Amino acid sequence: MAKTVRNIITIGASAGGLSAVSKLLTKLPADLDAAVFIVIHLGKAAIVDVVLNMLGKNSALKISVPEDGTPINTGRVYLAPADSHMMLEKGHILIKQGAKENHWRPSIDVLFRTAAAAYNSCVTGIILTGLLDDGTSGMAAIKKCGGRCIVQEPDNAEFPDMPNNVLNNIEVDYRVQIEEMGYILSDLYSRNDCDAASVPDDVKLESAITLRMATSLPVTAQLGTLTPFTCPDCGGVLTQIDEPNGETRYRCFTGHVFSESFLDNQYADKTEETLWVAIRMMEERRNFINTMRKNDINKKEREERDQEILVHIERLKTIMQEVAKSRQELTKSDHKKIES
Incomplete structure (x- = not known):
């Protein structure tokens, strides 16, 4: 009988990410009391089976690419498929071809945000090497919900943009090299100190919008301020979302999302x-x-x-x-x- 899932680990990586994620997985024990979810920015033509083999070569945990509706099990690793978002609801995984965020699908922000809304303080987010800033908004959602944030030491990252963007916008719990992350996670989950926390309304709403893959302009406008700007992808009206940490994002009511830069x-x-x-x-x-x-x-x-x-x-x-x-x-x- 599958063990009830209590703890969630979300991992995001972009450029240089395959090697970094492989290294991290070798540090995770076979009895890890958590389900692990990974988004690596892969092109449409990426051969997922090859990626799976590379990640699973030295991993003690079983790795798979989930389908829409796959149940979440503890001690398993789930890799987002190419060109689809991986999202979480309580107890199961959703795989959808929703609108791109910062032109990425799968998006790290989408995974992190929906995980935070579904599992609040029981989520640990990890950002590894990568360019630009996918993952910063999602990590902020995890932090708002009481979860823990771990960032790869930028000097240790092949591409430090993503770790630096998180560090510049969020007060993280751990800033460490990949080699140290396994010990931190083992310690966190051996103490099993995850307590249910409330999810802020804005995180709930944006997660719900993401899960539905589209919404109306009035609903999207509840997240921020309507602007005179239009979405460069579809021409829809953009809503400006100002986060408490100073980060600004723009969301189109059709689902496209952009960081300011x-x-x-x-x-x-x-x-x-x-x-x-x-x-x-x-x-x-x-x-x-x-x-x-x-x-x-x-x-x-x-x-x-x-x-x-x-x-x-x-x-x-x-x-x-x-x-x-x-x-x-x-x-x-x-x-x-x-x-x-």
């Missing part, structure tokens, strides 16, 4: 795409004018139009270069903030 990057991408389209259309018009029949337009007028369009094209190229330069400077500034 990621949304800025998306708008920059769209700006660049628009400029390229404008340049291409002007080049096409210029070529068309130069191939028009001579009796439709005289040579002098054709040359004048050609030069006018060429001036506009050069202006757009200059603007694009300035946008790219500004973006590079902002990226450097963001990295300095993360590292500080």
Whole structure:
């Protein structure tokens, strides 16, 4: 008979994550009194069986990729499938193709947030190596619900962005190397000091929205302030969510979610795409004018139009270069903030 699940461990990793997660799993004992859930950012084409074999090679715990509705069992490790969110409800796992968060599916934030809402203070979140900031919002939800937060020491991480983002926004319980995490988890669960805690309304609501995979604008607006900004993915109205720790996120009522820095990057991408389209259309018009029949337009007028369009094209190229330069400077500034 399966043992009732009491403790939940959620692990998130991105770039360099396969090696880091493999190392962590070797530190977990076979009698660990917890169910373990892992999100690694994998591409759609990732061969999950290969990843499973790599993770399970030296793990004392059995690892599997769950299906929608899979029951949660203690002493098991569950790996999120490629291109699907892994979410938790009490006692079972949901696998859904919901909207991407920060362009990731599976998303670390989605797993962490739904785990916090379902298991409150009995959740331990772990963030390992990775780029950008997926996992920060989810870790904040775990902290709000009384759970514990463990972050890989950034100097020990192959890519320190994700650990640094968590450290810059959340007061974590442990900042350690992977080698120490197994001892910490064994100690935590040997004491079995998990007490049920209340789940804040905002965590409940956002988790419910995530589980439903879509909602209405009035419901989403309960999480923050409606903005004049639109979702770069679908054009929906964005709600600004300001966390107590100072973090700002933007949620579209269709389900897309962006951190502030990621949304800025998306708008920059769209700006660049628009400029390229404008340049291409002007080049096409210029070529068309130069191939028009001579009796439709005289040579002098054709040359004048050609030069006018060429001036506009050069202006757009200059603007694009300035946008790219500004973006590079902002990226450097963001990295300095993360590292500080």
